[in-house]
Amino acid sequence: MMSKILVRCLLGLSILLPALGMAAGISIIPQPRQLQLEQGSYRLDAHTRVAAPKDARGREIAAFLREAIRAQTGIAVREGDAAHGIELKLDPAVQGAEAYRLAVTPKRITVSAATDKGLFWGVQTLRQLLPLEHAAQVTVPAVTIEDAPAYAWRGVMLDVARHFYPVSFIEKQLDLLSYYKINTFHWHLTDDQGWRIEIKRYPKLTSVGAWRTEADGTRYGGFYTQAQIREVVNYARERNITVIPEIEMPGHSVAAIAAYPELSCSKQPATVPTTWGVFKNIDCVGDEGTFTFLQNVLDEVLPLFPSKYVHIGGDEVPKDDWHDCASCQALMHKLGLKDEEGLQSYFIQHIQKYLEGKGKTMIGWDEILEGGASKNAVVEVWRGDDEARKALENGNRVIVAGPFYLDSPLLKLTVQNVFRTDITGAAPTPYTEAKPENAAIIAAHRAQILGAEAPLWSERANPYNAESKLYPRALAFAENLWRGNAHDDAAWADFHQRLEAQYPRLDAWHVAYGPEDRAVVQYAITVDAKGGWQLHAQRGFDDLVNHYTLDGSTPSAKSPSFTDSVVVPHAGTLQVVPFRKGLRYDNPTSFTLVDNLATGKPLSLAQPPSPKYAPASALTDGVLGSGDFRDGQWVGWNDHDIDASIDLQKSTTIHSIAVNFLQDTGSRILAPRQVSFQVSGDGQHWTALQTEQPQADVMSARPAEFHLVFKASKPLSARYVRVTASRYANVPAGFPDGAANTWLFADEILVK
Template sequence: EGPPPAGEAAIVLARGEAAGSPEAYALDVAPSGVTVTAAKRAGLFYGAISVWQLAVQDAAKGPAQLPAVSIDDAPRFVWRGFMLDSARHFQKVETIKAILDAMAAHKLNVLHWHLVDDQGWRLEIKKYPKLTSEGAWRVPAGAAGRDPKTGKAIRYGGFYTQDQVRDLVAYAAARGITVVPEIEMPGHALAPLVAYPQYGMTKTPPRQNMGDWGVFPYLYNTDDQTFAFLNDVLDEVMDLFPSQYIHVGGDEAVKDQWKASPAIQARIAQLGVKDEHGLQSWFIQRAEKHINARGRRMIGWDEILEGGLAPNATVMSWRGIDGAVAAASQGHDAVLAPDSTLYMDRRQSASADEPPGRLKIISLKDVYDFDAAPAALTEAQRAHILGLQATAFTEHMRTDERLQKMTFPRLVAVAENGWTPAARHDWNSFTARLPAEMARLDALGVAHDTVPYEPQATLTPAEGGKVSVALASGLGLGEIRYTADGAVPTTASPLYDAPLDVAPGKTIRARTFLDGQGFGRVRDYPVSLLAANTRSSHQLEVCGNGINLSLEDDAPVNGQRAVFAVDLMNPCWVWKGADLSSALKLTARIGQVPFNFQIGADKAKIPLRAPATPAGELDVRLDGCAGEVIAAIPLGAAARGPGLGTVSGVLPARAGRHDLCLTFTARSVEPTLVLDQVTLTAAGKSGKN
């Protein structure tokens, strides 16, 4: 058959029977045209998305050629979500719309919107205007919070008006996406309590702490006037968001303020609940009654299981999958959103080029391999697993572009996990489609991380004054091709298969190719002995596994900032296998960051090493962090900041190779001194080669 006659539609969307869920559809592509059949609008929409995906899978090869196919398709899960934290960092409306477009293009159907936290209240509430006039603004910690010219505080923040929210909710709904709002209680409440302290446990909650990260002790009280306030807020929220579910948080509510309050202890006795966990359960159940009275359902983080679960509640399991298993075992619905696997604030590869975030690597493959049907559940209990959700807590995603790069392409893997049956999961098939997926994200105007595909170079000194260049990509996909003559690598360039010995002064240009297509950027690596003897903090080993971050500097206020690999609980770095057969000059570039982390009593566990000079020293120890100090390099003005400073000292010769442990002396964790990079050169040489 030829193309359809003039005047007839080439693509027909038809209402009809489609097996499975309301989102199911049937797709038939024939020479005469394309037909999508579904019982509901959602099914027609997803069928149309599939047509678009088929049409652009070979976009680089010219006009679309749709393959002849017949597909009956339905989602694996009803909840296929993404949580956006707008409280820690505020995103433009246009950015959220771009994310919604990308979600829709991959058949995700829930945007869980984290609008409230200690660092900011982002939703206009007409009855309580101070929530946004006071609670939506903070001063960032450290140098980032002060104008370098005037010294005046810089306010950071913003909020979404109710009109903007209605627009976003409608925009999402047109794309098959439900927006589920989250209003945190009883913890994560510093921002609203700065605005309205009468609803909290202290008369003057510390506004300055809104620039901190971590788990805060500030809780709502349990007075009737507080519930009147929360019910008023929830009423305006439910007027704005037509979603079936309303999220009330419930996580990380440190109970110290409740434990210390005679009034709260009297409340516990009056209610006859067991303890503070029982009081939180009562608190959440009281909120749930109000939500249920409006015909809605409550959802909360898995801590709402503690002290007894609210009767109609749904559990969002973030502390692994245990909360979902417990909830489903008790007959409650659950959504899987486990830390760390589906948390987008983890790095995607070991490269120092990755955006700031937590140092732990959660790769695209880790996300793709996540099992969304826990083996610990029976078939009947699995029916209570509504689905899964990726979570973007944005403490370290200061810009909208970083948010997108940390989220994509991993959110594409979450989408496939949520839609495709487990039996059809195939990493090789998924990676073969990645170039097309990246082209779609480009077409949608969404930034995405290409670093895990790209060749990363490790330079080390080699024989005869040359430099060994080892190339590898984070995901190990495709093949790496390179040039040393300045040309752009092509499929005809040499194939990398072993480390290269390169003369200083050359530049290695490298690119990954997947199925003959360039994948990721061309990367340039200038080769020098200085580079071969230099390691960034990300190339050194951090000593512990406490709070391990790829942490951005607080300066400059505008412009590029350094990013440090550091364990905040033990700031310590190790250079493995340094050749000390002759004396070496150690040159270190250092920075200092504000300790804006609320970690309670754990702060006292951070080791402090007494300084011998006013500004402290960089100590270099031999063969382990309890080893002999072979150099104590005074920091002087380099420690003052803001920004980076440089110090240097001589390491005496010792036979053979040794691990060097580098730590700072300091009287306080405020600020915390950090390494940016370290260079080892022959003592007495300038190191300019």
């Protein structure tokens, strides 16, 4: 197992980075607390021996170091005692569970720590001091380092439910995270869109719940066997990383309900969702069978993870079904609870007591405080300072996650933002502003702050683009949590200089890291005045190359390429993928290009669309939108009807007029109540052609697309085309918050 990482990562480093070593200076991340550069250097060669404690972990760490030296320098050092070798030793005088001392002199190298955790971190620091060259002998600069982290919890979370990641990908990330002294891997294993862990007692969780049928009919999914889980957990352990499993409950559980519908209050069949958001279908608190099921699941999960912590989610729990559920209401009255928030507290405390009986400590997102939570639970705060304050004042220990959401755009959460965030003060999140009035209270409870976590949610992350979201921000995160202070300009300048020295290492390890403060690439397509279209790429790296196809196939590194723009001469399915240094950086971005008599023609609107989404010109650019209203092709109106007129600039023979609309009630997007098609010769006098009323169920949570078409029984001539769409003025009583603040989303008025 240990040789796998070092062959995969370090061997490439030695080949691609000759003779940097001392020329690059000492650029350790995270920066040690104390580093003193001494006189001279240590000469490492085939005569060097590595001595270590005789216990199993000590021998394991020594073997890790020997293989690292061989892969990075080409020098095969052996185990054994030597007067001028490398000694790894346990020393109770070193204070701190993860603290270490590293002394490099011209005669020997000594790594000392009171624990094997500290000993391993000392080895990781020594790796960063090794020169990056293959040679018969190499030199290591003489230094004295005293080091320990500021925070005990330095975690990264990966959501494998929305998109699945193979074991090889996860182990590569564990290699990298350990190198920068991240010590916790939070594995988000279940959610609405997929159940990813084998539970032998409930095989449908993986035969049904691990798979979903996408809009194009393809089957997507995957899961980890229990053997694979054990492999990953052990792989992490070898690298000083604790793996924390997360099994979501009572919300974000549709995948489990799809497998076993009896878990829900309705007991009705469900399908694994293909879209994101919050779903009302949740575990039924009023059915004792729900707790039996969850406890049986946990009985299989807990032995796979030695960690004393288990994460149960607990976030974003809509309680509509509990409100309408007779058994839930009976339980609420039996327990004397005021409302459904009390039911959530009952649910969480039930699971917490069960876990405590198994010797485990429960972690949950900050919603577990709703209705009241035991102070023994650890609260992972994602909704900002107010929730952190509430948890700390309740006596809970806290993990800060909100400021470090790595799925945030690189433009919004830059490397510098991550570095400068002080988790003991007020800090913004993707959802909330910083509230300075909370800073003093949070700082006063510093002892309850375990540390922080950087979550990577995978709605828009996948195995190709995840590394560009993780790195280099994870390096700034590691520095922040290890040092715990010094977020000023001078500290940033120092860190940034050391960060620059890490990029060649990441290149050698074939890491598809992203820019520091801009998107990897942003694509835009425009109508070409000479016919066809132009595809534009705003690149985050000067050496990024875009490969594309025009037949709908996935581009490879051998496909045609461009840097900033390319002409697309004809309609078809355009796919484009960014590549850099031979690495693919994302799944394809797709544009469906269609011939449209209205393409590029003047467009008039009675009411302008929202500037938050695509511009009005997207209605007549010959590019069809996908099922995602955020894709830059869908034009949105908030609380307004649509009235769009197109000037074809001459009398034109028309066979059909079509327009597409979206419905996604979770985002308050409704299909129109009514759509009409009209034509005119002068733009003043209109002839009605057809009125349609889409057969849309506004109470359905399932996103849908509506394609409305007028087809002429015989060709007609007109210069102007008009499409109007009216929204719902009234909706059923069960629709949340009524018809106010609802949206119409339209794309491509297609004239043929």
